[in-house]
Amino acid sequence: xxTGRSSGLTVESLMTRSPVVVSEDDAIAGVAELLAGxxxxxxxxxxxADRLVGVISQTDLVRLRGSTLPWTGxxxxxxxxxxxxxxxxxxGSAPLDEAARQMTAExxxxxxxxxxxxxxxxxxxESDIVREIADCCDDG
Amino acid sequence: xxxxxxxxxxxxxxxxxxxxxxxxxxxxxxxxxxxDRSGISGVPVVDWSGYLVGVVTTMDLLRVRASDSxxxxxxxxxTRHVMSQPALTVTxxxxxxxxxxxMESHxxxxxxxxxxxxxxPIGVLSATDLVRAMAGRAVDRSP
Numbered sequence: 001x002x003t004g005r006s007s008g009l010t011v012e013s014l015m016t017r018s019p020v021v022v023s024e025d026d027a028i029a030g031v032a033e034l035l036a037g038x039x040x041x042x043x044x045x046x047x048x049a050d051r052l053v054g055v056i057s058q059t060d061l062v063r064l065r066g067s068t069l070p071w072t073g074x075x076x077x078x079x080x081x082x083x084x085x086x087x088x089x090x091x092g093s094a095p096l097d098e099a100a101r102q103m104t105a106e107x108x109x110x111x112x113x114x115x116x117x118x119x120x121x122x123x124x125x126e127s128d129i130v131r132e133i134a135d136c137c138d139d140g
Numbered sequence: 141x142x143x144x145x146x147x148x149x150x151x152x153x154x155x156x157x158x159x160x161x162x163x164x165x166x167x168x169x170x171x172x173x174x175x176d177r178s179g180i181s182g183v184p185v186v187d188w189s190g191y192l193v194g195v196v197t198t199m200d201l202l203r204v205r206a207s208d209s210x211x212x213x214x215x216x217x218x219t220r221h222v223m224s225q226p227a228l229t230v231t232x233x234x235x236x237x238x239x240x241x242x243m244e245s246h247x248x249x250x251x252x253x254x255x256x257x258x259x260x261p262i263g264v265l266s267a268t269d270l271v272r273a274m275a276g277r278a279v280d281r282s283p
Binding site (some may be wrong): 063 | 165179202206238239240247268270271272274275276
């Protein structure tokens with residue numbers, strides 16, 4: 001029987017590189033299309049200088065869906081109005097179990113990796129870690 | 141119709157029917173494989189009678205991965221050890237706005253849709269289902 005163990009993998013070895021990002025000035029309707037079309041649960045949000053300023057996720061859209069704002073009022077909602085900020089970040093060199101600890105402690109489903117200019121260069125999500133768990137501990 | 145004009149719909153029109161289920165006794169490595177292969181982030185958990193007893197999610201698995209005391213026992217843990225319980229439920233007649241508010245207030249990403257007995261899972265309404273509908277990509281579930 002295999003037991004759980006540290007895989008020695010780092011965040012940058014499993015993260016999605018060059019992630020899709022949205023601008024804080026984008027309309028929410030387009031973000032819903034992006035999330036549904038790419039089947040992803042959240043995206044980094046950048047300012048006009050491509051610096052990370054937040055994350056927009058399914059959770060934010062669910063909050064909008066449950067709001068008392070009339071449907072017709074949603075068309076004018078911008079990403080900046082709804083996003084969660086600041087975005088939670090992690091170093092690319094961090095081990096995976098640290099990413100897991102940070103996600104569970106901060107109740108987030110993804111962490112963003114940024115370069116020295118604060119531009120997003122990667123995203124590590126829950127599903128990336130579940131894949132690592134599934135691969136590393138196969139009994140098969 | 142504008143994509144965001146989804147109107148006053150109910151859960152029955154947006155849920156994913158016939159959900160994948162796991163037993164409370166299902167080993168966690170099997171749950172990890174299932175979630176990884178199916179690309180979903182959580183599934184209802186049932187007992188041997190088929191009654192809903194909880195939900196197990198990717199976050200529950202991460203909690204084990206993040207724990208120095210639990211992770212060494214990974215292969216010996218079962219769903220019952222880590223699942224969230226009780227599961228929050230809705231019915232097909234629940235308004236979507238109400239379901240969205242439940243998800244938001246409880247910080248969860250899915251609700252289990254139960255039959256009239258209140259205990260048998262017949263579907264799952266996830267945040268993904270809501271976003272897909274908001275994007276105008278709602279799948280037509282009619283035969």
